[in-house]
Amino acid sequence: MTDSNRHKLHSMLTEAGIRPSIQRLTILEYITSCKSHPTADEVYSHLVTDNPMLSRTTVFSCLKLFVEKGLVNDIDISSDSTRYDDAHRIPHGHFMCRQCHRIFDITLDMSALKVNDGFVCDNVNVFFKGLCPECKKLIN
């Protein structure tokens, strides 16, 4: 991690009202640099090799905190485990392949998605399911 990146992550946390601990910086660094929409266990498994003292519980609680503070989006596209995504990106939809279970970003104009009067919405998710191009080829 470069100094400038460390400083950026530090600011992200403090601006969200989160005290920046080593663990939180490490977890946020991985989520923001990761394009694979990992689960909490995947984040833990990846980070624990270089941080042997890291606890699985810490990963779960940090990710939950990040979601509450709006730093990270939780993706409940399937009933399996929750996946996580950097919230500081252009809003986009997600596609889950029923064959390989990978999650793909779908460029999408979400500005037209409005809720009824009286509701206060702070989060929108658009989830597609089907077959990704690769799996479609393999099946046909």
Add this chain to the structure above:
Amino acid sequence: MTDSNRHKLHSMLTEAGIRPSIQRLTILEYITSCKSHPTADEVYSHLVTDNPMLSRTTVFSCLKLFVEKGLVNDIDISSDSTRYDDAHRIPHGHFMCRQCHRIFDITLDMSALKVNDGFVCDNVNVFFKGLCPECKKLIN
């Protein structure tokens, strides 16, 4: 259940390629008449009072089958438990209140939501989160 409704549910099952058992008719009848987006356990709890021999496992497996055959939609709006919704209705989005955790239908034009070329999509979900009108009043 009226005879005509029973016949309609029977047709729904056979047309979907599902053999219409008593349990499947009972579960489908509840889902299609229910507006509360129940979880599998809620379906079970509601039906078991009048059908004491009904098994929780049967409810889970029937709902799973209905989703596979397209009779019912599964709503994974939160990481809690999966909710179920009659699929034979106008496509619509869902809003989950963070306070009371109820699910509301949101009228929505979903026709504009398209996936990238090469992807084959068979299912779209739009999930909103925030505060429902009632909870908003209580908080302010």
Add this chain to the structure above:
DNA sequence: ATATAATTTTATACTCGATACAAGTTAGGA
């Protein structure tokens, strides 16, 4: 109609993502 095969339902045990809790550790303010 009766035996046999296939499907469905039931009940129990189990898996595993996620959380509650308590003890230990760290950080910041007086």
Add this chain to the structure above:
DNA sequence: TCCTAACTTGTATCGAGTATAAAATTATAT
């Protein structure tokens, strides 16, 4: 420096959902 609050850790636990096998029901063939 000491005190307090916040954070992390590890263990135990919860609970939605599933695997499995036996029992029950339904379909098919003779």
